[in-house]
Amino acid sequence: MKLTTKGRYAVTAMLDLAIHAESKPITLSEISERQGISLSYLEQLFAKLRKNELVKSVRGPGGGYQLFNSPADIVVAKVIDAVNESTDVTACGGKGNCHDGKQCITHDLWCELSEQIHQFLSGITLQNVIDKQKAKEEAQREDNLRPSEPNNTFILSQVS
Amino acid sequence: MKLTTKGRYAVTAMLDLAIHAESKPITLSEISERQGISLSYLEQLFAKLRKNELVKSVRGPGGGYQLFNSPADIVVAKVIDAVNESTDVTACGGKGNCHDGKQCITHDLWCELSEQIHQFLSGITLQNVIDKQKAKEEAQREDNLRPSEPNNTFILSQVS
């Protein structure tokens, strides 16, 4: 479980797909323009997203991409995993070729931590993120009328 | 909030420091050998950890590093933040130099998500990680006697 800009690009693109979802597929050119990501780079990312059954494609004119499942059924973790293709855990991973026991202990600790983050992101769907954003916009609109109050409700507080 | 091997190195080193904590400071050479991280690279990481008041140093013979606070008072998020020195959010960050409103919407969405992860990692202390590891070792020792049963309790289930 790695978490870099690459994953952000993927999540951003998937969110764009979810927000602009219609009966028609969305072309990568549209996403490229809206999100400011190079077209060819998007193609590479979407090849991985497609292989992981996160999006489906329609070829030819009028074609493009659509989410494979509903936004409520796609979790952020899957999207990030799809583009980051888990490069096996550096050194001493699984095989246990470390000279003394101690080394593997802290390694295991990190793996556990990584698993935690994965579980966390498995609890957030694209729909969750969109809903949260909508709520935020609502709050901001009200703030323009009456004096502002801090809004610190977070996504996960609504998720089981 | 970035999450790469660099952060893992830092967390691993901090955990090593916490586990082998004595009255005496720990040298980077020891950590280097135990964890298989290059000495000079550790020096670079610890320079940042020191500036962020996560460790304190003692110079000269018998010197080394110690945790600035107790392991129960050091959260994983701080450690990762210290070494990753937040490179400002790519493009359109804050300034809002995006051509149409839509671009910034998905950007904000991601920022919120990133904040979530940060909050999550702010809830895990070094002590939490160590305790969890100890519990795991206990469980494994018992597994050697009686038939195994799945052990899926996670760190966060114990944290507020």
Add this chain to the structure above:
DNA sequence: TATTTACCCGAGTATTTTAGTCGGTTATAC
């Protein structure tokens, strides 16, 4: 059937980040 659209694919490249080296300086215990 020709053309356009837009996905598909691999190879190559520039930039950035990561990881590590090297050569030195400074503080301090002995």
Add this chain to the structure above:
DNA sequence: GTATAACCGACTAAAATACTCGGGTAAATA
């Protein structure tokens, strides 16, 4: 004063990231 070990900056190798280029191929439309 000498060994130790933190400090510091600059430099380098390797890897990942972000992107380009040049072709393909499937399908709709004309």
